[in-house]
Amino acid sequence: MGIKICPEPFDPWQEIQEHQHSAKEMAGKFGATSIFIGTMRDFNEGDDVKGMALEHYPGMTEKQLEKIVAEAVRQWPVIDVLVVHRVGDILPNEPIVLVAVWTSHRGDAFDASRYIMEALKSRAPFWKKELLKSEAERWLVKNTDGYL
């Protein structure tokens, strides 16, 4: 299991490759890998967005992510999980979050990764502040429900 908070840009494909390569004990055991990558858009709510500052609560963020991953492991037969989340100043087209789940069968991989992502969205203490093209700044008020 891996949880990483990244203050610098990260390459999700490289993270997946390195994690899978280092977890040699799961070679031959997993048949499904579900990958979710959240990437910063250059638009939101009808406005052009040129950047974003992502704040977090060091310590609590990791603690909550560990709890969320543990909940997923209790509910589905998960072989491995990798969660990577950016903090700091982010530009459009940069990855914000990666959730990768390795399981024996696809249903569990889809369900566990969706669960982790939705729980992260509602419980992990991160906050986004957008910098608009107009130079105005605004905090995002609430995450939308991904199941709606």
Added chain:
Amino acid sequence: MSIKVRYFASLKESIGRSEDNLESSGLATVGDVWHSANPNKALPDNILIAVNMEYVGLSNPVKDGDEVAFFPPVTGG
């Protein structure tokens, strides 16, 4: 008793500081901590609360050495 209070994101900006260190007796709950640190300000709607990095409610008890955090709904991912 000694309580560390932390604020994040838009709440931190509206309050104008990121933390308080309370040295006070008579703080029984998280609600007492808020009112002691912010005597003239009602706790805004929708604010989330954590004690020692676990989510709690306003009536949750506090003890010496606790870290109490107040912050708006989270918007990561």
